Amino acid sequence: MAQADALYVDYLPVLLAAIVGFVLVFSALIGSRLLAPFSQEREKGTTYECGMLPLQRASTNFGMRFYLYAILFVVFDVEAVFIFPWALSFMGIGQFAYWSMVVFIGILGLGLGYAWKKGALQWR
Amino acid sequence: MNADLFGLELNVWADAAIRLVMVVTLMTVVVMGYTYLERKIIARFNRRLGPTKTGPWGLLQAVADALKLVGKEDLRPRSADPWTFELGPYMIFIPIFMGFVIVPFIADFHIRLLDLGLIYFVAISSVSIVGWVMAGWGSDNRYAMLGALRSVAQGISYELPLVLSLLAVGMYAGSFNLGVIIAGQDVVPNIVWQPMAAFIFFIAALAELNRTPFDIPLGESEVVGGPFVEYSGIRWSMFQLGEYASIFIMSLVFSAVFLGGWMWPFGEDLGRWFQVLLSGIKAGGFFFVVVWIRISVPRMRIDQLMGYSWKVLLPLALVQVLVNGLVMVNGWHEVTLLISGLVGVAVLVTVTGRVVAAPSVRPGPARPLMPTPAIAQGEAVS
Incomplete structure (x- = not known):
């Protein structure tokens, strides 16, 4: 019970912060709606393209390399999540915990080296 | 449950809300200060004066900008x-x-x-x-x-x-x-x-x-x-x-x-x-x-x-x-x-x-990772 209470007290401000952030943006938009002029002109609604008229929708295909970085990111972000609990508790366990993390990071380092060698880190 | 705010005993909801409102005020002031300072500092680096007209030393520039932005068409x-x-x-x-x-x-x-x-x-x-x-x-x-x-x-x-x-x-x-x-x-x-x-x-x-x-x-x-x-x-x-x-x-x-x-x-x-x-x-x-x-x-x-x-x-x-x-x-x-x-x-x-000093190496034409018959629908954007 005490633990649940502590969690409630700790994360209540997080919820309130989300609400306050929403209210800030919403009230600013309402303020602009009240003060700013609005006119319905067809020409104002065209997409900006340095003076040209856009030919097709912008959401077409885009480069493959963005996906490569996303995949690498997922691998290493999961790794970081795994290191976080270790970082606080390895002092209590000692040498064994440290060297097992060395092996873990070493394996990931090999993976990074492989990606590097394969040219996945080179933007082209 | 109560929390302690500058010696006041408050309900946790009220406590969190008061702190958040204080932070909102602080954030607004600091953001305005930062925009003003950034313009002033950059101006000094460029041997210019930066904002001087609105208020003393141009201090009200950020307020004026905010008012202008609220009044602009959306x-x-x-x-x-x-x-x-x-x-x-x-x-x-x-x-x-x-x-x-x-x-x-x-x-x-x-x-x-x-x-x-x-x-x-x-x-x-x-x-x-x-x-x-x-x-x-x-x-x-x-x-x-x-x-x-x-x-x-x-x-x-x-x-x-x-x-x-x-x-x-x-x-x-x-x-x-x-x-x-x-x-x-x-x-x-x-x-x-x-x-x-x-x-x-x-x-x-x-x-x-x-x-x-x-x-x-x-x-x-x-x-x-x-x-x-x-x-x-x-x-x-x-x-x-x-x-x-x-x-x-x-x-x-x-x-x-x-x-x-x-x-x-x-x-x-x-x-x-x-x-x-x-x-x-x-x-x-x-x-x-x-x-x-x-x-x-x-x-x-x-x-x-x-x-x-x-x-x-x-x-x-x-x-x-x-x-x-x-x-x-x-x-x-x-x-x-x-x-x-x-x-x-x-x-x-x-x-x-x-x-930073490395010369720009053109990495050559892009090689597709898999041999595909070109990209058929629309050109690839990168």
């Missing part, structure tokens, strides 16, 4: 996706604002110092990348789309060194609670024992904030302002507010994690106003260096940018984590950390110099 392109376009500013600003929860301002003022503060910080600050994509995709504009993709690629690449350098300090301090980390720096600030982590954090923070030299997602000469091209008036000012608010958070986190926040030196002994002064000087110093770099360094190319994160910062951050662990688990003296950190900084500076 356009939405016809072809834009209404929901993504409208919700983009919310998705960018709300996560940034939620980041204030863990920030320690002075000893007895903060919203709530969570025990998992650093994890919360890195988690919540990366959510706003989703907002960037929503803004870029929803605008249905090529520049916005490209800017959004670039901001994602850059945001996720520099996220990792940022997380790992904070993790290294968390290991050393033995806690992820920013209050505890500050309290551990009453004698020597962490930057002395973790200089390389501080360097890596600073560079990655510049990239996360999309500041020069990492402003590829926003570069005017390449993508005309990136995801914000189609936004005008108050919506655009929401992006601006979010950007400066995240600089404010980042400067406070840097001062808390590496410079000792309100603690070092003598913060606890000399009272509340001295703590305000210490926090302000450290955060302001961070901001000044950010502006200084903006005015001195040209923008990086995108291949330099991505390579720098994955090939330099990430391995060095991993090495820092392992070195910290080795020193701590064997109980060696802290000077070992200082020496290894300084060696790391020397390596980092050398490699950075070589990356």
